[in-house]
Amino acid sequence: MDSSVLEEVPIKDTLSVPGSSMGNHMARTRRRWSSSSADKRPKVSETTDGVHEDSKSDYISPGQLYSTESGRLFHAGKILIVLVGLPATSKTLLSVAITRYTKWLGVRTSSFHVSEYRRRMVNVDYDRFPNDYFSAKPQTAEGQALRTKILDQVLLDMLEFFKESKGQLAVYDALNILVEERTQLQKIFSERNIKVLFIESVMTDSEMIKHNVDMATKSADYADWPQKDAIHDYMHRLRVNRELYEEMTPKEQLSYVKYVNFGERLSVNNNHFGYLINKIVFFLMNLRNKKGCVYFARCGTSDNDKYVDDELLNAEGVKYSNLLTDLVLQTVNERRASQQPVSITPIGSASSPNSGLSSRSMSPSLSPLLATAASLRRTESTGNASMRQPASGDGGDEDSFVVWTAPRKRTHDTAKFFEERGITVRQRYQLQQLHPGLVADLTEDEVSQKFPEEYKEWKKDPYHYRFPRAESYHDLAVRMEPLLLEMERMRGDILIIGHESALRVLYGYLMACSCSDIPNLKFTRDELIEISFSPFENKVRRIPVVMNK
Incomplete structure (x- = not known):
């Protein structure tokens, strides 16, 4: 693919502030925000998470500090984040969290989940899939063909995202546990002037693995499955890929973050991408796997x-x-x-982790x-030095x-x-x-009467407009x-x-x-x-x- 097709194309800004800026050579001559954000994205249901919704090219996000003609922020260029890791290592959770945070900041972000592509592209029940499809190295021709078909489509869509929609950050959620696959991704995107950062999620905590397996068995793949059968199937997928897993090392000469036990330990290798990536790394340092609400x-x-x-x-x-x-x-x-766990026993434990709860520890008093x-x-x-x-x-x-x-x-x-x-x-x-500034404790009717011009501007964009002293x-x-x-x-x-x-x-x-x-x-x-x-x-x-x- 010709790299020139991915160049940023400036968009003409036709929104200008009325009036003259004479006497102030630093006055803004264009609006910082569009006059109304109401048409930037269809209104979502109040109970719907909008993290996976596509944003229009002129969409302004709630936490966005400024806007640019190219649609890209922080002088960061285009970035691909590639998740790396075995099943049950929270890759999807990580990718969605990064997408949510960067979208809030105004970075045009989209996440690409291989599992979602599989469900959309292949009209076959999960239990009729080739047995080796979920291996990083399928052995059958059918498994290889299906895996290649899906991964190629994801790759094309990511390239299209950077090319057509002013996309700045793509998050690729797949196994990517082979050195060969990572090297190929680095080559394809770096040739198009797209920076690539790998985030390798490593799980050594048996409780975390158990929780992730339990969550995976509640996915659409295992609808109507008995829980024991779903756990057995998913654990088989994990064991097959563990034998093939090639952990990331500095020898690959790639930029990567090793993320151990969901933030328990984090190391960064070859990070020379600047502010936005450092902000994402700082976000990862604060991110934790939530059990509460x-x-x-x-x-x-x-x-x-x-x-x-x-x-x-x-x-x-x-x-x-x-x-x-x-x-x-x-x-x-x-x-x-x-939510008391009943599904699988942690590695090295002979009983449920709740079996030792005493009546005293459960006492409401x-x-x-x-x-x-x-x-x-x-x-x-x-106080036990032998335990964390x-x-x-x-x-x-x-x-x-x-x-x-x-x-x-x-x-x-x-x-x-x-x-x-x-x-x-x-x-x-x-x-x-x-x-609220000068409109404190006024009703909307009172505001419209006392401050008619300000009220009109507020009606155009109630999110970004500020009343005097507000x-x-x-x-x-x-x-x-x-x-x-x-x-x-x-x-x-x-x-x-x-x-x-x-x-x-x-x-x-x-x-x-x-x-x-x-x-x-x-x-x-x-x-x-x-x-x-x-x-x-x-x-x-x-x-x-x-x-x-």
Whole structure:
């Protein structure tokens, strides 16, 4: 393929700011953002994760700091990230997480999952596939032909992504465990001036492998399969490829990240790609495999409900706070009880990891939360020099539970019943609601009458426009980026109590919402929002909060 067809083509920007910039030679002569983001992406369902949706060439993302004519950011050029690793090493989870984060930053990103191509391209039931298709080196002609057909299509689509859609970052999710395959990918893309970074996911922790196998058996491949049969089939796939696996070494002279046990240890080799890749590596350093969920709840009510007044909760707000505490703890405990592992025994263990839980460790008098296998491991390992010590810091362990609130009184007071039950509560200044500026505590009708010109501009782009002395949703998203990384780092459950504006931004990141979606998301006091995590997408559940009259 001629490399010239992949050159960046500038797009003419016809949006200019009206008026003159005389007297200020540094004044902006073009709009930083388009005048309306509403037509950039079809509105998604509020319960649909948009991480796999295609973005139009002029799409502006919620966390994007600036835009360029080429559509590419950070002077990083085009980059291909190639996942490397055996089955059950969280490659899909990694690829989706990288896609979600870089899309939020405004990098035009797309992930290419070989498993999804197989399901779309081959109209054959999974159990009728060639027996050796899932091997990196199929031995039958049928298996080789099918594997070649699928991988070639993925390769063509990745090249097309860089060529036609102003794509900047492609994430390739496949085995790629052979030196020969990696060398070929490096050659094909480097010839087209596309940088290639390999991320090798290595799993040595038997508990993590067990969890990943368990998750894999819940995929579409194993619909209607008995769980034992699904586990046996997937473990066979893992064993076959383990014999063929060629781990990455510096001898290959490739740029790669070795990612051990999902962030337990990370090493970088031959990294000379600059800011964007370093930002992705920093993201990987914070990324953890989550067992818990993120919950969103509004704060309780006050008498006047005014921005300018930092009020205490009223009687109804206190009642709501108490009810919310009971509901969240009940929801978390029910989910933890249903997730007790029953499928496969960890390597080197003769029984279920929960079999040793004592009645004391499960006692509700010691904690309002149900004890898990992680609770037992932490109890056994603390102070034992022969065992790995428990993670330190909020959210470091899979059975952790932390409540985040904004600093305002009624928001923090909504969490007081959690504190009384021994749950960690943290005030996070980044959760402060969007600053409304001069339109504080005004209704929309009042704003349209007092500030008609500003109101018209806000209606065009409610995400990026800021009223006088106010913040925009974009400002809020930039301010809250450190919280995104903290959420990715935390393995257990998090409850975030805040104003609707702050919840919209965090929800928008976790569900890959567009700029047009975020200002219109609804968070009411009669619902608790639960976001759960899976390798391919996040899922939402709305839990009613029933206030007895």
